[in-house]
Amino acid sequence: xxxxxxxxxxxxxxxxxxxxxxxxxxxxxxxxxxxxxxxxxxxxxxxxxxxxxxxxxxxxxxxxxxxxxxxxxxxxxxxxxxxxxxxxxxxxxxxxxxxxxxxxxxxxxxxxxxxxxxxxxxxxxxxxxxxxxxxxxxxxxxxxxxxxxxxxxxxxxxxxxxxxxxxxxxxxxxxxxxxxxxxxxxxxxxxxxxxxxxxxxxxxxxxxxxxxxxxxxxxxxxxxxxxxxxxxxxxxxxxxxxxxxxxxxxxxxxxxxxxxxxxxxxxxxxxxxxxxxxxxxxxxxxxxxxxxxxxxxxxxxxxxxxxxxxxxxxxxxxxxxxxxxxxxxxxxxxxxxxxxxxxxxxxxxxxxxxxxxxxxx
Numbered sequence: 627x628x629x630x631x632x633x634x635x636x637x638x639x640x641x642x643x644x645x646x647x648x649x650x651x652x653x654x655x656x657x658x659x660x661x662x663x664x665x666x667x668x669x670x671x672x673x674x675x676x677x678x679x680x681x682x683x684x685x686x687x688x689x690x691x692x693x694x695x696x697x698x699x700x701x702x703x704x705x706x707x708x709x710x711x712x713x714x715x716x717x718x719x720x721x722x723x724x725x726x727x728x729x730x731x732x733x734x735x736x737x738x739x740x741x742x743x744x745x746x747x748x749x750x751x752x753x754x755x756x757x758x759x760x761x762x763x764x765x766x767x768x769x770x771x772x773x774x775x776x777x778x779x780x781x782x783x784x785x786x787x788x789x790x791x792x793x794x795x796x797x798x799x800x801x802x803x804x805x806x807x808x809x810x811x812x813x814x815x816x817x818x819x820x821x822x823x824x825x826x827x828x829x830x831x832x833x834x835x836x837x838x839x840x841x842x843x844x845x846x847x848x849x850x851x852x853x854x855x856x857x858x859x860x861x862x863x864x865x866x867x868x869x870x871x872x873x874x875x876x877x878x879x880x881x882x883x884x885x886x887x888x889x890x891x892x893x894x895x896x897x898x899x900x901x902x903x904x905x906x907x908x909x910x911x912x913x914x915x916x917x918x919x920x921x922x923x924x925x926x927x928x929x930x931x932x933x934x935x936x937x938x939x940x941x942x943x944x945x946x947x948x949x950x951x952x953x954x955x956x957x958x959x960x961x962x963x964x965x966x967x968x969x970x971x972x973x974x975x976x977x978x979x980x981x982x983x984x985x986x987x
Contacts, residue, residue, distance in 0.1 A: 712763025
């Protein structure tokens with residue numbers, strides 16, 4: 627079966643073409659001078675100057691344009707309306723009518739007119755000049771509205787394109803992280819791949835939920851800690867102490883630190899302080915000058931010793947520093963595991979929260 631492309635109707639194509647032609651013509655006529663925009667004092671002053679120039683030209687040309695009394699006023703009204711809008715154009719039309727009566731029509735230097743034909747010309751010129759100012763003023767207004775609509779459409783298009791690029795970029799990053807998690811988990815924990823992989827994907831998902839909820843404007847450290855310790859929510863405040871300044875991490879730091887907190891919590895629940903009923907964990911963070919510090923300290927749990935093999939969790943805990951250009955100190959002390967992250971505050975904390983906060987919230 628043949629598929630034919632839909633063919634737009636001639637009327638539709640013609641309408642679009644005519645619209646574009648009119649737009650281009652209007653663009654060439656549109657004059658925008660900030661000081662002379664519609665409604666400004668400059669626009670009305672320009673109208674007065676335009677009438678003065680038109681009158682002077684008409685008096686100079688008087689011997690050569692006999693019988694064409696208003697020849698210089700129409701251009702003045704057109705230009706004034708294009709530049710200053712309908713208000714300035716109307717003022718120009720009214721002043722032009724008065725100036726033609728006083729300076730051009732006989733007798734000169736007087737508003738009295740003794741020629742009935744001149745009176746008729748003047749009565750015809752006034753309404754024509756007003757209509758001309760109105761039409762050109764409306765044309766300018768229509769152009770400005772079309773210009774604003776096109777600018778808004780262009781802005782929306784740019785925002786859509788930016789959003790698509792951003793989603794594509796973040797999706798690729800996310801897939802790369804998922805691929806790395808899957809590969810490392812399968813390599814180092816093949817016996818319980820499904821369970822460990824699912825847990826790590828949930829941790830990654832928790833980070834994403836926080837970032838999306840905050841419109842990718844960062845995540846508060848306390849929110850991130852609570853999200854990654856959700857399985858231990860019942861003992862937060864009693865056996866798990868969470869304390870620190872009110873700081874917001876940027877997206878990259880939140881993702882890396884979130885995964886590290888998940889691995890620390892998993893390790894503590896299986897082998898560390900949270901694997902017993904007496905163990906405790908302290909999670910603290912602060913900024914010290916231009917340095918951001920985050921620590922995880924376990925105590926009162928079973929004796930700790932370094933792992934026999936370096937698993938994926940250990941790699942995540944150690945390489946968190948790479949994402950924020952900092953350093954990680956991972957100490958398997960007998961009294962309890964200690965993990966400390968130190969990095970420049972500018973690399974981890976959102977700019978609006980990058981201040982010298984040494985006191986906990």
